[in-house]
Amino acid sequence: MKKLQKKSLSFILFGILLNTPAIYCQTSNEITAYNWFDKNLGVESLEFENGPAHLNFDRAISGHNRYYISQDFIKGSIRYNDQEYFDLLLNLDTYSDELVLKPYGDQNTTKINLIKNNISSFKIGTEKFVNLKEFNSAIFRKGYYQEVPAGNNIVLYIKYYKDRKKNSNQEIDLIEFIPKHEFIILKEGKFYPANDKKEIIALFPDSKRKINDFYLTYRNLKKENIPLFTKNLLKYINN
Template structure:
Protein backbone atom coordinates (compact mmCIF):
# COMPACT_ATOMS: atom_id res chain seq x y z
CA UNK A 1 0.00 0.00 0.00
CA UNK A 2 2.82 2.41 0.88
CA UNK A 3 4.56 1.60 -2.41
CA UNK A 4 1.39 2.27 -4.41
CA UNK A 5 0.86 5.54 -2.53
CA UNK A 6 4.43 6.63 -3.21
CA UNK A 7 4.15 5.80 -6.92
CA UNK A 8 0.78 7.51 -7.32
CA UNK A 9 1.94 10.76 -5.72
CA UNK A 10 5.23 10.56 -7.60
CA UNK A 11 3.40 10.31 -10.95
CA UNK A 12 1.11 13.22 -10.03
CA UNK A 13 3.99 15.49 -8.99
CA UNK A 14 6.08 14.43 -11.96
CA UNK A 15 3.20 15.49 -14.22
CA UNK A 16 3.13 18.91 -12.60
CA UNK A 17 6.84 19.33 -13.22
CA UNK A 18 6.39 18.37 -16.85
CA UNK A 19 3.68 20.99 -17.30
CA UNK A 20 5.58 23.82 -15.64
CA UNK A 21 9.31 23.29 -16.21
CA UNK A 22 11.77 22.24 -18.83
CA UNK A 23 13.51 19.20 -17.38
CA UNK A 24 17.26 19.61 -16.96
CA UNK A 25 17.52 15.84 -17.22
CA UNK A 26 15.12 13.04 -16.45
CA UNK A 27 17.47 11.49 -13.90
CA UNK A 28 18.12 14.65 -11.88
CA UNK A 29 14.45 15.64 -11.86
CA UNK A 30 13.40 12.16 -10.78
CA UNK A 31 15.83 12.40 -7.88
CA UNK A 32 14.42 15.76 -6.80
CA UNK A 33 10.84 14.47 -6.88
CA UNK A 34 11.59 11.31 -4.92
CA UNK A 35 13.54 13.31 -2.33
CA UNK A 36 10.68 15.79 -1.96
CA UNK A 37 8.21 12.96 -1.47
CA UNK A 38 10.32 11.07 1.07
CA UNK A 39 10.98 14.26 3.05
CA UNK A 40 7.30 15.22 3.25
CA UNK A 41 5.84 11.78 3.87
CA UNK A 42 8.66 10.80 6.21
CA UNK A 43 11.05 7.97 5.43
CA UNK A 44 9.98 6.18 8.62
CA UNK A 45 6.70 5.30 6.89
CA UNK A 46 8.35 3.77 3.81
CA UNK A 47 9.14 0.14 3.04
CA UNK A 48 12.87 0.81 3.18
CA UNK A 49 12.66 1.22 6.97
CA UNK A 50 11.89 -2.50 7.36
CA UNK A 51 14.76 -4.63 8.61
CA UNK A 52 16.58 -5.81 11.71
CA UNK A 53 18.56 -3.44 13.90
CA UNK A 54 22.22 -3.24 12.99
CA UNK A 55 24.36 -4.15 16.00
CA UNK A 56 28.12 -3.90 16.25
CA UNK A 57 29.98 -4.70 19.48
CA UNK A 58 33.39 -5.15 17.87
CA UNK A 59 36.41 -4.16 19.91
CA UNK A 60 39.03 -3.67 17.26
CA UNK A 61 42.60 -2.57 17.06
CA UNK A 62 43.15 1.01 15.94
CA UNK A 63 41.79 1.99 12.49
CA UNK A 64 40.09 -1.38 11.96
CA UNK A 65 36.41 -1.99 11.24
CA UNK A 66 34.06 -4.34 9.41
CA UNK A 67 32.87 -1.87 6.78
CA UNK A 68 33.66 -1.04 3.18
CA UNK A 69 35.66 2.15 2.75
CA UNK A 70 34.48 3.80 5.99
CA UNK A 71 32.45 3.07 9.11
CA UNK A 72 30.71 6.45 8.74
CA UNK A 73 27.42 6.82 6.94
CA UNK A 74 27.55 8.43 3.52
CA UNK A 75 24.84 9.61 1.19
CA UNK A 76 24.01 7.08 -1.49
CA UNK A 77 21.22 5.64 -3.59
CA UNK A 78 19.49 2.28 -3.34
CA UNK A 79 16.92 0.37 -5.35
CA UNK A 80 14.89 -1.46 -2.73
CA UNK A 81 11.76 -3.53 -3.25
CA UNK A 82 11.45 -2.18 -6.82
CA UNK A 83 11.63 1.44 -5.60
CA UNK A 84 14.43 4.00 -5.94
CA UNK A 85 15.65 5.95 -2.91
CA UNK A 86 18.13 8.80 -3.39
CA UNK A 87 20.49 10.59 -1.01
CA UNK A 88 19.89 8.20 1.90
CA UNK A 89 22.51 7.52 4.58
CA UNK A 90 24.20 4.17 3.95
CA UNK A 91 27.22 2.11 4.88
CA UNK A 92 28.18 -1.39 3.78
CA UNK A 93 29.08 -4.04 6.35
CA UNK A 94 31.31 -6.34 4.27
CA UNK A 95 31.93 -8.75 7.13
CA UNK A 96 28.23 -9.69 7.29
CA UNK A 97 27.44 -8.55 3.73
CA UNK A 98 24.69 -6.22 4.97
CA UNK A 99 23.67 -2.83 3.63
CA UNK A 100 23.05 -0.58 6.63
CA UNK A 101 20.64 2.37 6.61
CA UNK A 102 20.37 5.34 8.95
CA UNK A 103 16.76 6.36 8.23
CA UNK A 104 16.86 9.72 9.98
CA UNK A 105 20.06 11.78 10.12
CA UNK A 106 23.72 11.46 10.95
CA UNK A 107 23.20 12.33 14.63
CA UNK A 108 20.66 9.54 15.13
CA UNK A 109 21.94 6.21 16.46
CA UNK A 110 19.25 4.09 14.77
CA UNK A 111 20.76 1.68 12.24
CA UNK A 112 18.90 -0.87 10.13
CA UNK A 113 20.12 -3.84 8.11
CA UNK A 114 18.08 -3.65 4.92
CA UNK A 115 16.48 -6.94 3.90
CA UNK A 116 19.07 -8.27 1.46
CA UNK A 117 16.65 -9.99 -0.92
CA UNK A 118 14.87 -6.65 -1.41
CA UNK A 119 18.05 -4.78 -2.37
CA UNK A 120 18.60 -4.85 -6.13
CA UNK A 121 21.52 -2.43 -6.23
CA UNK A 122 22.99 0.53 -4.40
CA UNK A 123 25.56 3.26 -4.93
CA UNK A 124 27.95 4.40 -2.24
CA UNK A 125 31.19 6.36 -2.55
CA UNK A 126 30.29 6.77 -6.27
CA UNK A 127 30.58 3.01 -6.78
CA UNK A 128 27.72 0.77 -7.84
CA UNK A 129 27.03 -2.53 -6.10
CA UNK A 130 24.59 -5.16 -7.33
CA UNK A 131 22.99 -8.14 -5.63
CA UNK A 132 24.02 -11.16 -7.70
CA UNK A 133 21.30 -13.51 -6.52
CA UNK A 134 21.75 -15.89 -9.46
CA UNK A 135 25.33 -16.86 -8.63
CA UNK A 136 25.90 -20.46 -7.58
CA UNK A 137 27.01 -19.90 -3.99
CA UNK A 138 28.80 -23.28 -3.95
CA UNK A 139 31.40 -21.75 -6.28
CA UNK A 140 30.98 -18.06 -5.45
CA UNK A 141 30.43 -16.14 -2.23
CA UNK A 142 27.34 -14.43 -3.65
CA UNK A 143 25.62 -11.33 -2.29
CA UNK A 144 26.73 -7.79 -3.10
CA UNK A 145 29.45 -7.16 -5.70
CA UNK A 146 30.84 -3.95 -7.10
CA UNK A 147 29.93 -3.67 -10.77
CA UNK A 148 33.39 -2.46 -11.61
CA UNK A 149 34.11 -2.49 -15.31
CA UNK A 150 32.46 -3.18 -18.65
CA UNK A 151 34.54 -4.04 -21.70
CA UNK A 152 32.95 -5.39 -24.86
CA UNK A 153 31.20 -8.63 -23.98
CA UNK A 154 32.63 -8.91 -20.45
CA UNK A 155 31.75 -7.39 -17.08
CA UNK A 156 33.95 -7.37 -13.98
CA UNK A 157 32.46 -7.86 -10.50
CA UNK A 158 34.40 -7.47 -7.26
CA UNK A 159 33.35 -8.99 -3.95
CA UNK A 160 34.76 -7.16 -0.93
CA UNK A 161 34.71 -9.01 2.36
CA UNK A 162 36.68 -9.22 5.59
CA UNK A 163 37.80 -12.06 7.82
CA UNK A 164 37.83 -11.58 11.57
CA UNK A 165 40.69 -12.78 13.75
CA UNK A 166 41.93 -12.12 17.27
CA UNK A 167 44.90 -9.82 17.43
CA UNK A 168 47.72 -11.96 18.82
CA UNK A 169 49.77 -8.93 19.87
CA UNK A 170 47.05 -7.27 21.91
CA UNK A 171 46.76 -7.93 25.64
CA UNK A 172 42.97 -7.63 25.60
CA UNK A 173 40.42 -9.38 23.36
CA UNK A 174 40.82 -6.98 20.47
CA UNK A 175 40.11 -8.21 16.97
CA UNK A 176 41.28 -7.23 13.52
CA UNK A 177 39.62 -7.48 10.14
CA UNK A 178 41.61 -8.77 7.18
CA UNK A 179 40.45 -7.48 3.75
CA UNK A 180 39.71 -10.19 1.19
CA UNK A 181 38.47 -10.14 -2.41
CA UNK A 182 36.70 -12.34 -4.91
CA UNK A 183 36.94 -11.40 -8.58
CA UNK A 184 34.29 -12.57 -11.03
CA UNK A 185 34.15 -11.96 -14.76
CA UNK A 186 30.91 -12.28 -16.69
CA UNK A 187 32.08 -13.29 -20.16
CA UNK A 188 29.81 -14.58 -22.91
CA UNK A 189 26.92 -14.83 -20.41
CA UNK A 190 28.88 -17.05 -18.00
CA UNK A 191 30.40 -16.18 -14.63
CA UNK A 192 34.07 -17.08 -14.11
CA UNK A 193 36.26 -16.80 -11.03
CA UNK A 194 39.48 -14.95 -11.82
CA UNK A 195 41.22 -14.96 -8.46
CA UNK A 196 44.58 -16.01 -9.88
CA UNK A 197 46.63 -15.57 -13.03
CA UNK A 198 45.98 -19.07 -14.41
CA UNK A 199 42.22 -18.49 -14.41
CA UNK A 200 42.65 -15.19 -16.27
CA UNK A 201 44.97 -16.70 -18.89
CA UNK A 202 42.46 -19.52 -19.43
CA UNK A 203 39.85 -16.91 -20.38
CA UNK A 204 42.24 -14.83 -22.51
CA UNK A 205 44.80 -17.31 -23.94
CA UNK A 206 45.63 -14.94 -26.80
CA UNK A 207 46.77 -12.36 -24.22
CA UNK A 208 49.01 -14.66 -22.17
CA UNK A 209 52.14 -12.60 -22.78
CA UNK A 210 50.42 -9.33 -21.92
CA UNK A 211 49.04 -10.83 -18.71
CA UNK A 212 52.45 -12.14 -17.64
CA UNK A 213 54.06 -8.79 -18.40
CA UNK A 214 51.42 -6.96 -16.41
CA UNK A 215 51.88 -9.20 -13.36
CA UNK A 216 55.63 -8.58 -13.52
CA UNK A 217 55.33 -4.80 -13.91
CA UNK A 218 52.75 -4.21 -11.19
CA UNK A 219 53.74 -6.56 -8.36
CA UNK A 220 53.58 -3.78 -5.79
CA UNK A 221 50.09 -2.67 -6.86
CA UNK A 222 48.83 -6.24 -6.50
CA UNK A 223 49.86 -6.17 -2.83
CA UNK A 224 48.77 -2.61 -2.10
CA UNK A 225 45.40 -2.56 -3.89
CA UNK A 226 44.28 -5.93 -5.33
CA UNK A 227 40.98 -4.52 -6.61
CA UNK A 228 42.63 -1.73 -8.60
CA UNK A 229 45.20 -4.24 -9.85
CA UNK A 230 42.48 -6.43 -11.39
CA UNK A 231 40.51 -3.47 -12.76
CA UNK A 232 43.58 -2.17 -14.56
CA UNK A 233 44.50 -5.65 -15.79
CA UNK A 234 41.12 -6.15 -17.49
CA UNK A 235 41.48 -2.72 -19.12
CA UNK A 236 45.00 -3.62 -20.21
CA UNK A 237 43.88 -6.90 -21.78
CA UNK A 238 41.13 -5.19 -23.75
CA UNK A 239 43.31 -2.37 -25.09
Protein backbone atom coordinates in the same frame (compact mmCIF):
# COMPACT_ATOMS: atom_id res chain seq x y z
CA MET B 1 -2.73 6.49 7.73
CA LYS B 2 0.88 6.39 6.59
CA LYS B 3 -0.07 4.33 3.54
CA LEU B 4 -2.82 6.81 2.61
CA GLN B 5 -0.42 9.71 3.09
CA LYS B 6 2.20 8.01 0.96
CA LYS B 7 -0.36 7.18 -1.73
CA SER B 8 -1.56 10.80 -1.88
CA LEU B 9 1.97 12.10 -2.10
CA SER B 10 2.69 9.53 -4.81
CA PHE B 11 0.05 11.20 -7.02
CA ILE B 12 1.58 14.60 -6.30
CA LEU B 13 5.01 13.26 -7.17
CA PHE B 14 3.64 11.67 -10.35
CA GLY B 15 2.24 15.06 -11.39
CA ILE B 16 5.58 16.72 -10.77
CA LEU B 17 7.41 14.14 -12.87
CA LEU B 18 4.95 14.48 -15.78
CA ASN B 19 6.00 18.10 -16.12
CA THR B 20 9.72 17.39 -16.36
CA PRO B 21 11.12 17.73 -19.90
CA ALA B 22 13.03 14.44 -19.98
CA ILE B 23 10.63 11.48 -19.96
CA TYR B 24 12.92 8.59 -20.77
CA CYS B 25 15.84 9.21 -18.36
CA GLN B 26 16.43 10.26 -14.78
CA THR B 27 16.93 14.02 -14.70
CA SER B 28 18.20 16.13 -11.83
CA ASN B 29 14.63 17.44 -11.41
CA GLU B 30 13.31 13.89 -11.12
CA ILE B 31 15.91 12.92 -8.53
CA THR B 32 15.20 16.11 -6.58
CA ALA B 33 11.49 15.30 -6.59
CA TYR B 34 12.11 11.78 -5.28
CA ASN B 35 14.41 13.18 -2.58
CA TRP B 36 11.73 15.67 -1.50
CA PHE B 37 9.16 12.87 -1.37
CA ASP B 38 11.32 10.57 0.74
CA LYS B 39 12.62 13.20 3.16
CA ASN B 40 9.27 14.90 3.80
CA LEU B 41 7.49 11.62 4.37
CA GLY B 42 10.23 10.36 6.69
CA VAL B 43 12.38 7.27 6.41
CA GLU B 44 10.06 5.32 8.71
CA SER B 45 7.38 5.45 6.01
CA LEU B 46 9.51 4.07 3.19
CA GLU B 47 9.30 0.46 2.03
CA PHE B 48 12.51 -0.53 3.78
CA GLU B 49 11.25 0.58 7.23
CA ASN B 50 11.02 -3.05 8.40
CA GLY B 51 14.74 -3.75 8.19
CA PRO B 52 16.35 -4.84 11.48
CA ALA B 53 18.51 -2.48 13.52
CA HIS B 54 22.20 -2.56 12.65
CA LEU B 55 24.22 -3.39 15.77
CA ASN B 56 27.97 -3.01 16.04
CA PHE B 57 29.64 -3.68 19.39
CA ASP B 58 33.07 -4.43 17.90
CA ARG B 59 36.12 -3.48 19.91
CA ALA B 60 38.46 -3.48 16.96
CA ILE B 61 42.16 -2.86 16.60
CA SER B 62 42.93 0.69 15.52
CA GLY B 63 42.50 1.03 11.77
CA HIS B 64 40.29 -2.05 11.54
CA ASN B 65 36.52 -2.17 11.03
CA ARG B 66 33.88 -4.38 9.46
CA TYR B 67 32.94 -1.94 6.69
CA TYR B 68 33.79 -1.53 3.01
CA ILE B 69 36.18 1.40 3.42
CA SER B 70 35.57 3.09 6.77
CA GLN B 71 32.86 3.53 9.37
CA ASP B 72 31.73 6.74 7.67
CA PHE B 73 28.42 6.72 5.83
CA ILE B 74 28.50 8.02 2.24
CA LYS B 75 25.70 9.41 0.10
CA GLY B 76 24.33 6.89 -2.35
CA SER B 77 21.22 5.36 -3.85
CA ILE B 78 19.43 2.01 -3.88
CA ARG B 79 17.04 0.11 -6.09
CA TYR B 80 14.64 -1.53 -3.66
CA ASN B 81 11.61 -3.53 -4.87
CA ASP B 82 12.10 -1.93 -8.31
CA GLN B 83 11.87 1.56 -6.77
CA GLU B 84 14.79 4.01 -6.84
CA TYR B 85 15.76 5.91 -3.68
CA PHE B 86 18.38 8.65 -3.90
CA ASP B 87 20.53 10.77 -1.61
CA LEU B 88 20.70 8.21 1.21
CA LEU B 89 23.50 7.71 3.72
CA LEU B 90 24.82 4.17 3.17
CA ASN B 91 27.62 1.85 4.17
CA LEU B 92 28.42 -1.77 3.36
CA ASP B 93 29.13 -4.13 6.25
CA THR B 94 31.56 -6.48 4.50
CA TYR B 95 31.80 -8.84 7.47
CA SER B 96 28.09 -9.72 7.51
CA ASP B 97 27.39 -8.68 3.88
CA GLU B 98 24.68 -6.19 4.88
CA LEU B 99 23.81 -2.84 3.32
CA VAL B 100 23.35 -0.37 6.16
CA LEU B 101 21.23 2.79 6.09
CA LYS B 102 21.71 5.78 8.38
CA PRO B 103 18.28 7.46 8.58
CA TYR B 104 17.81 11.19 8.08
CA GLY B 105 18.18 13.47 11.09
CA ASP B 106 21.24 14.16 13.22
CA GLN B 107 19.54 12.95 16.41
CA ASN B 108 18.58 9.56 15.03
CA THR B 109 21.51 7.22 15.67
CA THR B 110 19.66 3.96 14.92
CA LYS B 111 20.97 2.39 11.73
CA ILE B 112 19.10 -0.18 9.64
CA ASN B 113 20.18 -3.34 7.82
CA LEU B 114 18.19 -3.14 4.60
CA ILE B 115 16.41 -6.36 3.61
CA LYS B 116 18.79 -8.00 1.15
CA ASN B 117 16.27 -9.97 -0.90
CA ASN B 118 14.53 -6.73 -1.86
CA ILE B 119 17.68 -4.97 -3.08
CA SER B 120 18.79 -5.42 -6.69
CA SER B 121 21.53 -2.78 -6.77
CA PHE B 122 22.91 0.26 -5.00
CA LYS B 123 25.59 2.91 -5.26
CA ILE B 124 27.94 4.14 -2.58
CA GLY B 125 29.33 7.38 -3.95
CA THR B 126 29.92 6.59 -7.61
CA GLU B 127 30.63 2.88 -7.14
CA LYS B 128 27.88 0.48 -8.17
CA PHE B 129 27.13 -2.78 -6.40
CA VAL B 130 24.68 -5.50 -7.39
CA ASN B 131 23.03 -8.29 -5.45
CA LEU B 132 23.96 -11.58 -7.16
CA LYS B 133 21.36 -13.86 -5.64
CA GLU B 134 21.44 -16.64 -8.20
CA PHE B 135 24.88 -18.01 -7.39
CA ASN B 136 25.31 -21.54 -6.12
CA SER B 137 27.20 -21.00 -2.86
CA ALA B 138 29.33 -24.07 -3.59
CA ILE B 139 30.85 -22.19 -6.55
CA PHE B 140 30.52 -18.47 -5.83
CA ARG B 141 29.49 -16.53 -2.78
CA LYS B 142 26.03 -15.01 -2.99
CA GLY B 143 25.43 -11.39 -2.08
CA TYR B 144 26.78 -7.96 -2.89
CA TYR B 145 29.45 -7.45 -5.56
CA GLN B 146 30.94 -4.30 -6.99
CA GLU B 147 30.19 -4.14 -10.72
CA VAL B 148 32.97 -2.79 -12.96
CA PRO B 149 32.52 -2.63 -16.77
CA ALA B 150 35.88 -3.52 -18.34
CA GLY B 151 35.23 -3.02 -22.08
CA ASN B 152 34.33 -5.43 -24.91
CA ASN B 153 31.15 -6.46 -23.04
CA ILE B 154 33.29 -7.82 -20.20
CA VAL B 155 32.15 -7.10 -16.64
CA LEU B 156 34.24 -7.63 -13.52
CA TYR B 157 32.50 -8.39 -10.22
CA ILE B 158 34.38 -7.94 -6.96
CA LYS B 159 33.23 -9.48 -3.69
CA TYR B 160 34.55 -7.62 -0.65
CA TYR B 161 34.41 -9.57 2.59
CA LYS B 162 36.35 -9.76 5.86
CA ASP B 163 37.42 -12.50 8.20
CA ARG B 164 37.25 -11.82 11.92
CA LYS B 165 40.10 -12.73 14.23
CA LYS B 166 40.57 -12.13 17.94
CA ASN B 167 43.80 -10.48 18.96
CA SER B 168 44.69 -11.50 22.52
CA ASN B 169 48.02 -9.72 22.72
CA GLN B 170 46.37 -6.82 24.52
CA GLU B 171 45.05 -6.41 28.06
CA ILE B 172 41.61 -6.84 26.50
CA ASP B 173 40.57 -8.91 23.51
CA LEU B 174 40.40 -6.79 20.37
CA ILE B 175 39.11 -7.77 16.95
CA GLU B 176 41.16 -7.78 13.78
CA PHE B 177 39.27 -7.68 10.49
CA ILE B 178 41.21 -9.19 7.58
CA PRO B 179 40.12 -7.98 4.10
CA LYS B 180 39.42 -10.68 1.51
CA HIS B 181 38.31 -10.53 -2.11
CA GLU B 182 36.74 -12.75 -4.73
CA PHE B 183 36.86 -11.86 -8.44
CA ILE B 184 34.36 -13.00 -11.06
CA ILE B 185 34.22 -12.16 -14.76
CA LEU B 186 31.07 -12.09 -16.84
CA LYS B 187 31.98 -13.05 -20.41
CA GLU B 188 29.53 -14.00 -23.17
CA GLY B 189 26.72 -14.35 -20.64
CA LYS B 190 28.59 -16.70 -18.29
CA PHE B 191 30.34 -16.16 -14.95
CA TYR B 192 33.92 -17.34 -14.45
CA PRO B 193 36.28 -17.19 -11.46
CA ALA B 194 39.24 -14.82 -11.94
CA ASN B 195 41.22 -15.03 -8.73
CA ASP B 196 44.66 -15.65 -10.18
CA LYS B 197 46.72 -15.16 -13.32
CA LYS B 198 46.10 -18.70 -14.59
CA GLU B 199 42.31 -18.24 -14.53
CA ILE B 200 42.53 -14.86 -16.26
CA ILE B 201 44.81 -16.18 -19.02
CA ALA B 202 42.40 -19.07 -19.59
CA LEU B 203 39.65 -16.52 -20.26
CA PHE B 204 41.81 -14.29 -22.48
CA PRO B 205 44.41 -16.58 -24.11
CA ASP B 206 45.14 -14.08 -26.91
CA SER B 207 46.23 -11.55 -24.27
CA LYS B 208 48.63 -13.85 -22.43
CA ARG B 209 51.68 -11.67 -23.13
CA LYS B 210 49.89 -8.49 -22.05
CA ILE B 211 48.70 -10.18 -18.86
CA ASN B 212 52.22 -11.40 -17.99
CA ASP B 213 53.67 -7.95 -18.68
CA PHE B 214 51.03 -6.29 -16.49
CA TYR B 215 51.68 -8.67 -13.59
CA LEU B 216 55.40 -7.94 -13.83
CA THR B 217 55.07 -4.17 -14.14
CA TYR B 218 52.48 -3.68 -11.42
CA ARG B 219 53.44 -6.35 -8.90
CA ASN B 220 53.64 -3.75 -6.10
CA LEU B 221 50.10 -2.54 -6.82
CA LYS B 222 48.92 -6.16 -6.67
CA LYS B 223 50.33 -6.45 -3.13
CA GLU B 224 48.95 -3.09 -1.98
CA ASN B 225 45.53 -2.98 -3.65
CA ILE B 226 44.48 -6.11 -5.50
CA PRO B 227 40.98 -4.85 -6.42
CA LEU B 228 42.48 -1.81 -8.18
CA PHE B 229 45.11 -4.03 -9.79
CA THR B 230 42.45 -6.38 -11.17
CA LYS B 231 40.23 -3.52 -12.40
CA ASN B 232 43.14 -1.96 -14.26
CA LEU B 233 44.27 -5.30 -15.69
CA LEU B 234 40.84 -6.12 -17.14
CA LYS B 235 40.48 -2.66 -18.65
CA TYR B 236 44.02 -2.89 -20.09
CA ILE B 237 43.45 -6.17 -21.92
CA ASN B 238 39.92 -5.28 -23.12
CA ASN B 239 40.49 -1.81 -24.54
